[in-house]
Amino acid sequence: MKPGIWQRIGFYAIVIVIVTQAVFPFYYAILTSLEDGQALFEVNYLPKALNLTNYRAMLAEGVFGKQMLNSVFVASVVVVVSLFLAVTAAFALSRIRFRGRGLLLLTVLSVSMFPQIAVLSGLFEVIRFFGLFNSLWSLVFSYMIFTLPFTVWVLTTFMRNLPVEIEEAAIMDGASSLTIIRRVFLPLMWPAMVTTGLLAFIHAWNEFLFALTFTSTDSQRTVPVAIALVSGRSEFEIPWGNIMAASVIVTLPLVALVLIFQRRIVSGLTAGAVKG
Amino acid sequence: MATVELINVSKSFGSVEVLRDINLSLEKGKFVVFVGPSGCGKSTLLRMIAGLEDITSGELRIDGQPMNEVLPAKRGIAMVFQSYALYPHMTVFENMSFGLEQAKLSKPEIEARVQDAAKMLQIEGLLDRKPKQLSGGQRQRVAIGRAITRDPRVFLFDEPLSNLDAALRVDTRLEIAALSERLPDTTMIYVTHDQVEAMTLADRIVVLNGGIVEQVGSPMDLYESPASEFVAGFIGSPRMNFLKGGVAEAHGAATYGIRPEHIALSDERGDWSGRVVLTERLGSDTFVHVEVKGVGPVNVRVEGRADFASGETVYLSPDPASVHLFDPQGRPVVRSVTP
Amino acid sequence: MAGKTAQSRLSRNRTRSAWLFLAPMLVTLFVVAAWPLGRTVWFSFTDASLDLISQARWVGIRNYLEWVDWGDGTGQYYGLLADPRWWRSVWNTVRFAVVSVSFETLFGLVIALVLNQSFRGRGLVRAAVLIPWAIPTIVSAKMWAWMMHDQFGILNDMFMRLGLISEPVAWTASPDTAMIAILIVDIWKTTPFMALLILAGLQMVPQDIYEAAKLDGVPPTRVFRKITLPLIMPAVLVAVVFRALDALRVFDIVYVLTPNTDATRTMSVYARENLFDFDQFAYGSAASTLLFLVIALITISFILATRMDLEGNTT
Ligand SMILES: Nc1ncnc2c1ncn2[C@@H]1O[C@H](COP(=O)(O)OP(=O)(O)OP(=O)(O)O)[C@@H](O)[C@H]1O
């Protein structure tokens, strides 16, 4: 049974609608970011100007560069720390039988369901106690609440599927648990590490609530907060061109990452959720 | 002196007892094969000797020293896994040297040992490759090589041939036999459910069934004087014919056993007469399945080529000296009379 | 010696190293999750204020509910449970969660079904679909805010050209449309996630089932209803629950896209404004605690209902 011509046209119409709705807003943001002055306030569907004024304005403003660095710093450190903590934990949870393992895994998983707002006041106190308020470390620290459970969960699922015999061979070879992790499992886990690392990076890069709450000065802010807080002197002076330029700058690296690691990300997301 | 001794060893997973009161004494330098049907506990027993499974009760000794509490790497044993379990990201050389490195041997020492083992197994040319770039047979050699470098007192194999194709399996079997010749002081313990491997390789066979040891003996012991109906059926290919009813009762037993190779077939006269149901021609031998009146189906081996049509009447004469009789519990009743 | 398990040194070593390996993660999770959660709950029973957190004193359930007697025989209930603004934000949150998750499931299913077909350019389409997911929430909110701008927005322009509206709409500012604006952005941003999860479920359906159905001449719509849908239901369900939990704690979009009004304020927004903007730290903690309770209940019942196989014994 071959699909008829109308069915084919219908199908491709749906495909076109799907693609258009997905890319149009980003396309339009790029378009806007390249417009200046009066052109900004005319509705254009196709690129009309190629004006880098907005980008120059954003980058010339030193603090935006600093905020970009803040975001990069926070997200990278979060990835490194959570992977580091998660690898050993995942080894224990997937490879060693001990009482309470199921319950522990359940607890870890349930932490990833915590609404961030529920810990906000308690976390605020902890962060002030450690003197981390308005420091980037407050973000590195607080982001563990969502990156860690997720990373542990995905790496545990992945490690569980590594062949038992390889580990037993290493035990026979006299390797300690730490050596097994370092020399045998880690090299086999790069795919999973890349995936979870990437997802943790994206998550940390996009986070807003903690970043808004635990930092208070422009130079300590991450980009999402900076973009959210850009405002003009009045409703009519909001610098939309600049906002769009900043938006494009923070989004491009992510879109690039996502497109390059498409498959990895898809498998990571589904491993995190579907495997139950 | 015995190198490996198991004394009243039992093993339970949770509340399920999979091995019960195993007592074995395996002599130094011998090739011992654990054989038995799937799920009988062979691997579990081997893994307890290796130290990969806890011993629930009883004691394991190697060279007289208790081993229950000794870490696997310190027991002086090496193991070849069914799936080879090579480290996929390491080269052959690294695979073979990893254990020595853990044992903190010096670089030149490691190098020398790996080279020796590689030479012995003729894999010197493969040392820089990754396992992915090797054939099944080559991986098998590397796995064995990795075990050899550790210079173990006891060598453990868990169904090492089951992932190889038929031709390679025979070659590798011969090589393992040769290897054990070359390492006269090393005890080999080999797990398989293939009785041909057991018969050809073993100095001693341990037949396991349902978590207990059915019989221990040399291959020919087991073939000639099986201690139970189970062993009689398990050892020998094709299977021994087991006949119930009148024939058995006439000898005062519940089961009458006779191997296909111990029955003479003639088209003129014999003790039993029956009709040919099926013939299997292997070239060197022919197996004739005969439905014997009042006795049941009997499989007979004829040397060389034999042509019988289905339905043809033939006569069978079992060799009285090779008859095995068993009681209802499967224990031998009267040892078949030796000629 | 039934029941007693003799553990060898290897097992004991391994159990010990298990706890050693888990310790750093557990300590971290304790400090960032368990302890703060406990403190939040504690604050909700105190009179804590932002600057005097450490001097918080126990006040019972006053933040939740309190009867204030005016001395003349009349009185009034105070506290979170008597606050119409709170109930309004609960209603906003629930409405948001139900509508957004429903649409996301529907659209996600459509996109997943399309991506499950093999056609030329499928890889590109999948890449395109992922883009909204990759864009930070704040950025998508801003992008859409600009597109929905009442004067210069392209959305008004489009709709006017198509004759759907006769005059520009202040999408984000007007109370009538603000929630719709939020829903549009959230659905746009999150549908890809849903589509991916459902697609994963679809790809686990063995192809020969479809071939068998084709040979039997079962019409496609029936195949979908009777075969595909039941088989992917578990995957869809998991995705729906994950998304619903996410939707119930929504904050970013609401905070950035619309002015803080009764029309859109959600539980998270309500809690945060009390915590940090109104200096009602204890009161905000009470709101946080209630939100946590709601989500915890849903999570627990979900885990019990599906009896998730956490040990991984059956896989
Ligand atoms: N980790 C375990 N937990 C529970 N039961 C187990 C475990 N390992 C093995 N068993 C059970 O112990 C019994 C013996 O298993 P074992 O692997 O030793 O059999 P085997 O003789 O090697 O079989 P095969 O020839 O199939 O490899 C089986 O019934 C098996 O189900």
Ligand SMILES: [Mg+2]
């Ligand atoms: Mg086995």
